[in-house]
Amino acid sequence: MTMNLLAVDDESINLMIIEESLSEKGFNIIKARDGEEALAILNRNEHNFFAIILDRLMPKMDGIELLRKIKHAEKWKDIPVIFQTAMSGVSDMTDGLDAGAFYYLTKPYSRALLVTIVQTAVEHYIKLQRAKEDLHKGMGALRHLVKGEFWIQSIKESHELAPILANACPNPERVLTGIMEILNNAIEHGNLGISYQEKTELHDNDKLMEEIMLRLNLPEYNKKYVKVLFEKKEDKIQITIKDEGKGFDWKRFLSIQAMTKNAFKTHGRGIFMARRLSFDDLTYEDDGSKAIITIDLKAKESDPLIDN
Known part of the structure; x- marks a missing residue:
């Protein structure tokens, strides 16, 4: 190709x-x-x-x-x-x-x-x-999903689940990228404990996926799951993504100052861009190990919030 x-x-x-x-x-x-x-x-x-x-x-x-x-x-x-x-x-x-x-x-x-x-x-x-190819494989009925719980461990499972969750939302293509980012972040940084600096070095040496596969098979990591709860309410959809990691200083990565700092690096912008482009809100609880995505069902336009 x-x-x-x-x-x-x-x-x-x-x-x-x-x-x-x-x-x-x-x-x-x-x-x-x-x-x-x-x-x-x-x-x-x-x-x-x-x-x-x-x-x-x-x-x-x-x-x-x-x-x-x-x-x-x-x-x-x-x-x-x-x-x-x-x-x-x-x-x-x-x-x-x-x-x-x-x-x-x-x-x-x-x-x-x-x-x-x-x-x-x-x-x-x-x-x-x-992932977008999977959006159009007969998953239209998922828009009727009201509540669902999912447990995943790997990046492969993340990429399988993201189109399912996106198809349950009013604008699947808008939210798909953001959902993938938050799921991947929960697996890589949360459950597998790959730090920002480690990811930088692994990525620069083209060894990130190799390290992810290695850790998934280690005893200290192979029993950990990312738990995802989808809930559709009258006025909004909430997707809660909970990992078993130690959390992180999430506020640093959701500010425009953080985006400015990381804009010239190979990673570090993901959750900022997810909140800005994919969702109506994104916040964290439990010291950063629980992400809460909000998609407004009553907004006339799907304009993401801008964190100034």
């Missing part, structure tokens, strides 16, 4: 660095020199793109404008967009998040970081597409 990436930058040297860094990792790079050219390439539908690397400051059409067009188009909205920018202030970050940016790269950046972030974005996109 050819993995196409769209690289958009008005500087030839930047396009050359992107192509040289990623071509040797098996990616096929399609290049555009400004937003208008990039939009024309997308509209031709000649390539399926797994990620877009986008410069922010460009002539004709800047990165923010193009990003908004991408995220408002049904056929492109899931493609992760990696912003290249020298603008790293909180307001600049907020503008990018509001427009739908998935990752940030500050110029100048190392080739190793570029490769790691692109690989992470592509993995996320592939997982999301596989």
